[in-house]
Amino acid sequence: MSGSEPSTMAEVAERAGVSVSTVSRALRGSPLVSPETTARVLAAAQELSFAVSRAASGLATGRLNRIAVLVGGPVASWFNGSILDAIYDALHAADYELSIFRIRDQAERDEFFTALPARRNADALIVASFALTPGERDRLGELGMPLVYLNQRVDDAPSVSIDDVAAVRTGTRHLLNLGHRRLAFVQAQNATGFVYSAQDRFDGFRAELAAAGLDQEPPLVITAPSLTGGQDVVSAILASDRPPTALVTDSDELAFSVLGAMARVGLRAPEDLSVLGFDGHAMADRFELSTLAQPVEYLGTLAATIALTLAGGGTPDRPVVLAPTRLVLRRTTGRVPDPASRPAS
Amino acid sequence: MSGSEPSTMAEVAERAGVSVSTVSRALRGSPLVSPETTARVLAAAQELSFAVSRAASGLATGRLNRIAVLVGGPVASWFNGSILDAIYDALHAADYELSIFRIRDQAERDEFFTALPARRNADALIVASFALTPGERDRLGELGMPLVYLNQRVDDAPSVSIDDVAAVRTGTRHLLNLGHRRLAFVQAQNATGFVYSAQDRFDGFRAELAAAGLDQEPPLVITAPSLTGGQDVVSAILASDRPPTALVTDSDELAFSVLGAMARVGLRAPEDLSVLGFDGHAMADRFELSTLAQPVEYLGTLAATIALTLAGGGTPDRPVVLAPTRLVLRRTTGRVPDPASRPAS
């Protein structure tokens, strides 16, 4: 009971008056051990606050009961945090531990793919939230461990993602139905080397415009320097002689920033300009932002489930999963403003 | 180069034409190995994409090069995510891995303290973001591993935290200086069993009012049912016959919610009501929220540094650290509204 040396299985064995093998079997619920012995072992283990050393156990079995997640960008981002919570739940239920590898910039990225630190230190790897280059994909193949891709479609490997094209088409159609004819796609510049699914999202935007016969001229695209570059977006709109009446943004975070910048110059959503987000960010509600919500928890849970299956030596039921998105209508999207009532810009 | 079986040290040894011991030494940069041999070993290791098995290494050395963090509440919360990023940085630089244990509700809490899963599976434990009961504190003592408390003061153990009392006093004084005489402390109900530092924050509020001679009557306290209960707070204020002119809130998240609810009923900050947050949340800027910023990164970095020191068998320079907070003034705090211009409520 003292905080001294953590106990080993041998101590439990001695206390229970059995051999180490029996302790090992009893703790893992083997039917080979008699119920009485099992009870005795469990009691002894409890009294000693015994916990199995996963290192030793892993060495012996070759399975570590640990799954690694490779996240792009900070853990503190809404998407990564949510994904990790969902993954944690699934792993925890299966008595697996979660190990995190994070890549924030090109240097960390290079380092990860050179050293492959996850190698031999997890039973599977979930690659979350950023698209890999083909070279990196190959390199991961050398890991010799099961891989699951999250939020990116990979045809020859297990992956779970949303259908970005279809999602943006739905959102764009919503705005078209509200009467908008001049729409802009608003995106944030990618951080160095990181490719998110923006391309697919833009493709969806263009496809839907085309379907509505609005593809005579090149689509209007506004690029912000970062996720907090709403000010630049609003400036661009104010400076335009044919400003859009609705924005389809690449992410909720960017939309938040745009809304903030709009408020500062007295532009209201949706009265002056409709704004549609993308993500289903937890704060979207507070900003009253209409958005295309992706089922983040579902993505995480699914990825973890597949990873657990693979770690256990199985093959997933469905190697590639496309999760559905949902158009959440709040206050920032509405009918086209009456041209007469538009504020002079 | 194929994705088949991960290589072992023995294979590297064979390829480099040396013994396993030499490989081990060379990889860890031992001066006992000649430079030429080291180079040969490193090359062989690289060719095989060799990575040491931390399980085997840990078994042999008794040190796992892994530090566990116990977080209260979701990883996806701003505080936890930020803390984890900072901790990750520090651990990563020292070639340590990060293991996460999360406690979200009473069941998970009980489970953690019963099973002590971190035992023997990390070299140190950082207890972040929630206060433990004395019983739990004792139980952790049985872990037999170094502990570091983050965001809570523990006198007989290494801990890093902010001085909640002093921080709130500063914020309260700021509002008093602006002429406010009727202040309310706004807090969110604690989730089941979770005690944050709210008590200290409230004590600071009360102490500063007393110092200003405003303690004739009991302090005004408004309790929201949750972090998103701003609506209830605003309703309570509207229903009051002597409403406060300034709010000192318990957290930025709650302040956001209050600001949202205020906007919905046409109350402006600070013209109608000043609102002061607490945390320095990443979104505080977008809400133009004045707040008491705690140095989250610093807290995380410091906790990790101490944990690394302890894991290495050392003793920390400063066992108990109080980190400074900073009053960040934005737009939601201002002078007392002129009574004549207050909106009829």
Add this chain to the structure above:
DNA sequence: GCGCCGCATGACAGCGCTTGCATAGCCTAC
């Protein structure tokens, strides 16, 4: 020219656990 020292390396035990195989005890069947 021989012994000794120091450097570079190898052999080997052991970390704590799992698991195949051996064993002991008991029951059943003929």
Add this chain to the structure above:
DNA sequence: GTAGGCTATGCAAGCGCTGTCATGCGGCGC
């Protein structure tokens, strides 16, 4: 009564690494 089988347990090897001790080899001193 004995062979055979079944159940409950123990023994021991081995997972991949680290670290201690032993060894071999060249150079130096006298």
